[in-house]
Amino acid sequence: MTTEKRPKNKPPISPKRREQSRREFLRTGAMAGGVLLISLMGYIPVGEGKMKRLRPPGALIDKDLNERDFLAACIKCGQCVQVCPVEAIKLTDLADGFGIGTPFIEARDQACDFSCDGLQCVLACPTGALTHEINYPAQSRMGFARLTRPEKCLAIQGQGFKGQARGPDFKGVLRYEELDRWKAVPIADHPYDLELCDLCVRQCPIEIRIGQCAAGKPPSGDKNQCPPSRAISLESMGEGKARKPLVHDGCVGCGVCEMVCPTDPPAIVIVLDETADTQRKRG
Amino acid sequence: MSYFAASIKQMLGANPGKPAPEDYSPEAREIHVVKKGRKETKAELMAIEEAHALHERRHLWRKRRWMTLILVNLLFVVSYYFDVQLLEGALTASRFIGFHMADLNSALQVMLAFKHVVLNLLIGTVTVFILWILVGGRTFCSWVCPYHLLAEWTETLHLWLEAKKWIRPVTFHRGARTIFYVLFALLALVTGYTVFETLSPTGILSRAMIYGPGLALLWVLLLLLFEVFVSRRAWCRYVCPIGLTYGLVGSISPVRVKYNLKDCHHEGNCRKVCLVPHVLDMTIKGRAADVDVPVGADCTRCGLCVDACPTSSLTYEVLGLKKLQ
Numbered sequence: 226m227t228t229e230k231r232p233k234n235k236p237p238i239s240p241k242r243r244e245q246s247r248r249e250f251l252r253t254g255a256m257a258g259g260v261l262l263i264s265l266m267g268y269i270p271v272g273e274g275k276m277k278r279l280r281p282p283g284a285l286i287d288k289d290l291n292e293r294d295f296l297a298a299c300i301k302c303g304q305c306v307q308v309c310p311v312e313a314i315k316l317t318d319l320a321d322g323f324g325i326g327t328p329f330i331e332a333r334d335q336a337c338d339f340s341c342d343g344l345q346c347v348l349a350c351p352t353g354a355l356t357h358e359i360n361y362p363a364q365s366r367m368g369f370a371r372l373t374r375p376e377k378c379l380a381i382q383g384q385g386f387k388g389q390a391r392g393p394d395f396k397g398v399l400r401y402e403e404l405d406r407w408k409a410v411p412i413a414d415h416p417y418d419l420e421l422c423d424l425c426v427r428q429c430p431i432e433i434r435i436g437q438c439a440a441g442k443p444p445s446g447d448k449n450q451c452p453p454s455r456a457i458s459l460e461s462m463g464e465g466k467a468r469k470p471l472v473h474d475g476c477v478g479c480g481v482c483e484m485v486c487p488t489d490p491p492a493i494v495i496v497l498d499e500t501a502d503t504q505r506k507r508g
Numbered sequence: 509m510s511y512f513a514a515s516i517k518q519m520l521g522a523n524p525g526k527p528a529p530e531d532y533s534p535e536a537r538e539i540h541v542v543k544k545g546r547k548e549t550k551a552e553l554m555a556i557e558e559a560h561a562l563h564e565r566r567h568l569w570r571k572r573r574w575m576t577l578i579l580v581n582l583l584f585v586v587s588y589y590f591d592v593q594l595l596e597g598a599l600t601a602s603r604f605i606g607f608h609m610a611d612l613n614s615a616l617q618v619m620l621a622f623k624h625v626v627l628n629l630l631i632g633t634v635t636v637f638i639l640w641i642l643v644g645g646r647t648f649c650s651w652v653c654p655y656h657l658l659a660e661w662t663e664t665l666h667l668w669l670e671a672k673k674w675i676r677p678v679t680f681h682r683g684a685r686t687i688f689y690v691l692f693a694l695l696a697l698v699t700g701y702t703v704f705e706t707l708s709p710t711g712i713l714s715r716a717m718i719y720g721p722g723l724a725l726l727w728v729l730l731l732l733l734f735e736v737f738v739s740r741r742a743w744c745r746y747v748c749p750i751g752l753t754y755g756l757v758g759s760i761s762p763v764r765v766k767y768n769l770k771d772c773h774h775e776g777n778c779r780k781v782c783l784v785p786h787v788l789d790m791t792i793k794g795r796a797a798d799v800d801v802p803v804g805a806d807c808t809r810c811g812l813c814v815d816a817c818p819t820s821s822l823t824y825e826v827l828g829l830k831k832l833q
Binding site: 252253263265271294297298306307316319322326 | 587588598614621624678681683687688695703707711715722726742
């Protein structure tokens with residue numbers, strides 16, 4: 226590195242040299258404009274700010290279901306992906322624009338079943354994009370379950386269910402406490418034989434925790450793990466054995482009901498236009 | 509002007525040019541006078557170059573660097589693939605055996621966009637800041653960044669096409685990177701999105717290696733094609749704010765390349781291989797203001813010039829330690 230002082234009397238710049246530097250300046254401007262334009266195209270997919278994908282627990286979604294803070298805070302490192310024991314979390318691609326590299330969950334393929342109990346993704350997040358303000362599954366607000374296809378629902382038809390919930394080839398896993406407290410197993414390895422299909426209620430992580438707490442055995446022996454309100458129940462439809470799933474405001478939108486629902490397409494799905502909080506507000 | 513300020517100015521895009529006559533040290537002036545009367549013939553230079561090409565240490569630093577770069581990136585991949593929790597995350601942010609690390613530029617973009625800093629991010633940023641001060645700032649670029657390696661490989665293709673005269677290489681003003689730096693910072697601050705991360709081939713490649721490939725690789729491919737057919741190493745030279753962030757850190761690093769005037773033939777092989785040849789301006793005949801001149805902050809410490817120099821006039825030095833050979 227040399228010092229940068231120049232002789233006071235600079236030699237005059239030749240016209241050729243001046244033309245060269247003028248062209249370089251214009252070229253550079255065009256290049257910069259091009260790169261800037263391309264980068265701003267990333268705005269298109271996220272412009273509305275509304276959540277379009279199911280995000281991991283704790284994602285910064287505000288009361289209007291706007292995920293701008295989440296996209297701002299996420300550093301796109303995928304540490305949440307790495308710690309998830311059921312590998313529910315994936316990262317978005319270029320099509321998500323400014324949201325590139327952010328985590329999401331495809332509930333039908335692999336929902337978050339909270340089998341880590343301690344919200345490992347939240348703990349792993351280095352920036353607080355998955356807010357450290359929540360500590361327990363029941364505190365998360367990812368979305369909300371809705372019975373969008375009641376005509377498909379086996380329980381409403383009064384039908385039972387026998388066999389593998391999603392067929393033999395389905396790769397998704399769930400933690401079945403009665404089998405293994407620590408390890409999730411493929412749903413395909415755990416066939417059911419139910420007189421009336423109640424899979425959405427039976428496998429709901431919130432409902433399972435309520436059951437455990439009622440039996441005096443909260444997860445990890447921590448009473449704070451006990452959900453304050455129910456997430457889903459089967460309600461009587463008058464006479465006969467047919468019953469209707471009803472989602473309550475304890476639902477966190479984890480997506481297990483959507484994953485485990487044996488009909489195709491699923492009778493119950495997670496919607497992103499409300500959470501337990503917005504639902505409660507509406508009354 | 510101090511080494512520090514000149515180094516920063518040069519990195520931001522200024523062209524320092526020739527030192528003023530009064531800035532030369534007496535020793536340097538003496539050497540320049542001696543050299544002025546001596547000019548190696550083409551044949552002599554050729555012989556020197558041929559002898560150097562056979563030298564066993566011809567690609568020593570490149571070998572070490574490529575191995576380091578591949579190893580670091582492999583460590584990320586292996587950590588996830590085999591779930592060994594050694595280096596979790598990606599280059600943008602990670603945990604090394606539990607310790608938080610955050611890429612300085614990614615952390616900066618998040619801080620500007622989110623306007624809120626959680627403790628873990630602060631810890632990770634400070635850790636990485638100290639780490640790169642110790643090892644040389646833009647050392648990140650050439651020793652860790654996966655895009656750098658790809659670009660280095662495709663650069664060969666560009667140089668080949670150029671030698672064949674099939675393409676006419678295009679250059680831009682180096683100041684563009686400074687403009688981009690300010691623009692991306694402002695965009696993050698104003699829009700609240702980490703705009704640069706959408707384009708960053710460093711993040712894209714790192715995530716692709718660890719979590720699987722995606723469409724974003726097409727953007728990286730486009731960049732590489734631009735560099736092959738239009739402008740040599742354009743992304744690193746004219747756009748990438750990561751380089752500038754680490755360059756600023758490296759301006760106060762004790763690790764740098766040092767130039768010694770005495771034996772230099774001024775044939776310019778170092779500048780030909782350099783990603784940022786302006787940092788080697790002092791190797792031009794008559795430019796070095798002193799016998800020993802440290803290379804500026806924009807240098808990525810890649811060592812290509814150290815490998816290329818037939819007279820060992822360019823060496824690594826660690827301030828406070830004796831020369832690294």
